[in-house]
Every structure is written in C-alpha cells, then in structure tokens.
Amino acid sequence: MEPAAAAALPASHVSAQGGHTAATAARGLRRRQYAVLALTFAAYAAFHASRKPPSIVKAVLSTDWAPFSGPSGTHHLGELDLAFLSAYAAAMFAAGHLADRADLRVLLAAAMLASAATSAALGAAYFLDIHSLAFFLAAQVASGVVQSAGWPCVVAVVGNWFGHASSRGTIMGVWTSHTSVGNIAGSFLAAAVLEFGWGWSFLVPAFFIAALGVVVLVFLVAHPSDAGLELDAMEVEMNGEGGEEVELLVEEKKEVEVDDDEFEMEMGSQLPKAIGFLEAWRLPGVAPYAFCLFFSKLVAYTFLYWLPFYIRNNAVAGQFLSHKASGILSIVFDIGGVLGGISAGYLSDAIGARAITSVLFLLLSIPALILYRAFGSISMRHNLGLMFISGYFVNGPYSLITTAVATDLGTQDAIKGNSRALATVSAIIDGTGSVGAALGPLLTGYISTRGWNSVFFMLIVSISLALVFLIRIARDEIVAKIGARH
Numbered sequence: 001m002e003p004a005a006a007a008a009l010p011a012s013h014v015s016a017q018g019g020h021t022a023a024t025a026a027r028g029l030r031r032r033q034y035a036v037l038a039l040t041f042a043a044y045a046a047f048h049a050s051r052k053p054p055s056i057v058k059a060v061l062s063t064d065w066a067p068f069s070g071p072s073g074t075h076h077l078g079e080l081d082l083a084f085l086s087a088y089a090a091a092m093f094a095a096g097h098l099a100d101r102a103d104l105r106v107l108l109a110a111a112m113l114a115s116a117a118t119s120a121a122l123g124a125a126y127f128l129d130i131h132s133l134a135f136f137l138a139a140q141v142a143s144g145v146v147q148s149a150g151w152p153c154v155v156a157v158v159g160n161w162f163g164h165a166s167s168r169g170t171i172m173g174v175w176t177s178h179t180s181v182g183n184i185a186g187s188f189l190a191a192a193v194l195e196f197g198w199g200w201s202f203l204v205p206a207f208f209i210a211a212l213g214v215v216v217l218v219f220l221v222a223h224p225s226d227a228g229l230e231l232d233a234m235e236v237e238m239n240g241e242g243g244e245e246v247e248l249l250v251e252e253k254k255e256v257e258v259d260d261d262e263f264e265m266e267m268g269s270q271l272p273k274a275i276g277f278l279e280a281w282r283l284p285g286v287a288p289y290a291f292c293l294f295f296s297k298l299v300a301y302t303f304l305y306w307l308p309f310y311i312r313n314n315a316v317a318g319q320f321l322s323h324k325a326s327g328i329l330s331i332v333f334d335i336g337g338v339l340g341g342i343s344a345g346y347l348s349d350a351i352g353a354r355a356i357t358s359v360l361f362l363l364l365s366i367p368a369l370i371l372y373r374a375f376g377s378i379s380m381r382h383n384l385g386l387m388f389i390s391g392y393f394v395n396g397p398y399s400l401i402t403t404a405v406a407t408d409l410g411t412q413d414a415i416k417g418n419s420r421a422l423a424t425v426s427a428i429i430d431g432t433g434s435v436g437a438a439l440g441p442l443l444t445g446y447i448s449t450r451g452w453n454s455v456f457f458m459l460i461v462s463i464s465l466a467l468v469f470l471i472r473i474a475r476d477e478i479v480a481k482i483g484a485r486h
Helices: 003-007 011-051 053-064 073-099 104-127 133-147 150-162 168-175 178-192 200-219 260-270 277-281 286-312 323-329 331-351 354-375 380-410 419-450 452-484
Strands: 235-238 245-249
Touching: 011 053, 011 104, 011 133, 011 150, 011 168, 011 178, 011 200, 053 073, 053 104, 053 178, 053 200, 053 286, 053 323, 073 104, 073 133, 073 150, 073 286, 073 419, 104 133, 104 150, 104 200, 150 168, 150 419, 168 331, 168 380, 178 200, 178 323, 178 331, 178 380, 277 286, 277 419, 286 323, 286 331, 286 354, 286 380, 286 419, 286 452, 323 331, 323 380, 331 354, 331 380, 354 380, 354 452, 380 419, 419 452
Parallel strands: none
Antiparallel strands: 235 245
C-alpha cells in the first residue's frame, strides 16, 4: 500500500488495526508471564523439596544411625536444622544484595545446581557409612548458603513481570504455594524411597532440583526487557472477579544501532541505583513485617522439620505409625498451607489490607494449634482434619508476608518505584524470618525432651509475639478504611 493510500484510510480502520496489534501483544505478554510464573514456581518448589528429606529421615536417624541415635540424638538433630537455617539466614542478606546486581537467571540456576550437590553429599553419607557429626553440619551449612540465593531471585523475577498488578496478593498467594507444593513433593519422594535406605531420600530430590536448574538456565526470562519489552511502557491491571485484562500497554523495544560504549552509557543512565542495605531497613513497614515473619516462620519451620517426627512418636487412636506413613501423613499440613496462602492473598486483595489479613490468620492459628495438640490423637480423622486447619492458618500469613507484602514494600512510593530494591527488601524480610526459622527447630530438639506440650506452648507464644509487631500497622489500615468511608 502506498503512503498516500494509507493516509486516506479512515481513522476507525487505523484504530482497529492498532487495537488488534495491542491485543496480540497483550496475549504474547500474558503467555510470557504464565511461563515465568510456572518456571519460578517449579524452581522454588524444587528448593523446598530438597529441604524436606532431613525431617523425613529424622526418626530413622534417631534409632539406628550414630551420632543421632544416642541420648543426645534429638539435640544433634536440632543442631543440624540450626546449621542449615542459620547459614541460610546469614547468607540471605548478602544474597539479596547480590541478586539486585547479578544476572538473575544465571544466579538462580547456579544456586539450584549447588543445592543438588549439597543434598547429594548428605545422601552419600549413607552409602559411605559416614557417622561424623562435623560432616553433617558442614553439609548443612553449605546447603543453607547456596539455597539462600533462591528466594531473592524468584521474587525479583516475578516482581519484574508483575510489579504493577492490582491483584498482586492473589497472584502471589497462588504462586507462593510453591513452598507447600515443594514440601509435599519432597515428603512424598523422600518417604517413597526411604525403605531402600535413607540416603536415597536425599539423592532423588537432588536429581530433581538439578534437572530443573538446567531448565531454568536455558529457558528463564528474568526481565521483560530481556524479551524485547519496554518495562516503563508496560502496565498490567486485572479486575478482581474474572481475571480479564482491562488495561495492558506494551511497547516493543526499538532496535537501534549503537556502538558498545554508547550502549553501556545509555543503559547505565537508565537503570535505577540499587538500594543500600541499611536504607532498605528504614523503609516504612519493612522492620515490623520482618520481625513478624521472624516468629511466624519459627512456627512454620518447626512443623516443616519436626512434624513427621512428632507424628511418628505420638500414637493416633492408640497406634504408632511407621516412618514412611508418618512422612506421607505430614503432607496434609502442607496441603492446608497451599489453600491458606491462596486464601490470605485473595482476602488481602479483596479488603485491600495485608496487615489485617495477617493478624486474622495469626489469631485463628492459636486455637487451631491447641485443638490439634489436644484432640489430634483421638482418631485419624481428627488428626487429619486438625492438621489441615493448622497448616491453613499457620502458612497463610507466612506466605503473604514473604511474597505480596515483600513486593509491596520493595516497590513502594518511598523509593520511587526502584525495582532494583525488590530483591534487597525481600532478602531482609525473609532473612530475618529465617533467623526465627533456625531458632524454632533448634529449640524443639531440646524442649521436646520435656514433652510436646512445652513445644506447642512455645509455638503459641511465638504467634502472640508475631501479632504484636503487626498491631500498629493493622490499626492504621483500619483507621484508613474508616476514614475512606467518610
């Protein structure tokens, strides 16, 4: 068509062509977003699957594998958890700082492959007949360090693609179920091969995460700009009911021929400066949510690392379950956690209040834990039902804070939309939570020798302290809601 003829086309025809192009671009972007969600979901589920074997093999180690089978066996098992989680927590802060500056695709894939190596090393201890506590502790420390890079990477990638979605809580609620899905997969895989020797419980998840690490390295697109999309020209808005797009503007990146020096200068001037560690701590809301997560994650990870052991050593309807059955039965807690995380995200979007939602779930988790401890041993039906409810309320706020809240805080107006702050803020919040996660399993190893009632008391006190840190933010949200009605 000649230029003159094109100019003569009716405006409505030109508009229709533009609308068709925009719709096609929107569908293309949507497919890319789904691919990113699926790949990061699988990646972090693999991380959690590789963390699950220690909890599955605890009961076996405590009965016939020195140094965990002696009088101090449970203490040493708690020390193993502490070794992993303390290393994870300490390295998390540096990992977030690194993720804001490194190639997220390469860093995530490297962390997955290294995690596979550390898990395989623990499994090798069975076949090589290693009984040195120092070996197990060293392997757990190495595992914690390399796994710490996983969370800041996946949160930053998802934040890059969904940073402005109005339904972020729902999106993150669904996506963050990777934690529980990974726990379920890890429990099933580790328990299924436990009868062949506990070393296989580590090797199978190691192969799983290594294979996915290669997939991530080859296929992950960490940022829209890597796919030829201008981030500043992209806005994704979703309605709250059907999930259809109501606004999506995409502009393909124009290709221009520039020399390497000019390109680097241009890109350097466009990229926002990564936020400092102390500066991120001073952002509004970061510290309260971080310390709330400290206690919330203490509770969640106590169940993650000790629930199969608890089930194995507490009779249900007068009968003790096998090692394999205890590991598989613990999956019910994580199934409740999947629905709890999704529900918390959806509710927080619906009412527009993250803190109120978190407080509600924390409050309800207290009677849930009391009921599970008091009545879970009556019958299998009671045990399954109350375990599911406990997982639902315990994992709800934990999932919400580590995803939607961290993304909100990492992209808030106080930092003028600096997306490069997201990994640092996420690492601060999850890193602080991981300190609590390290403390909970360690304390359980010691307190459980005095009775499980003492362990549940510790968990309830931790939930109460988590509530304390959110009371002020929840109050401000309530005041804002009341003020908006007048």
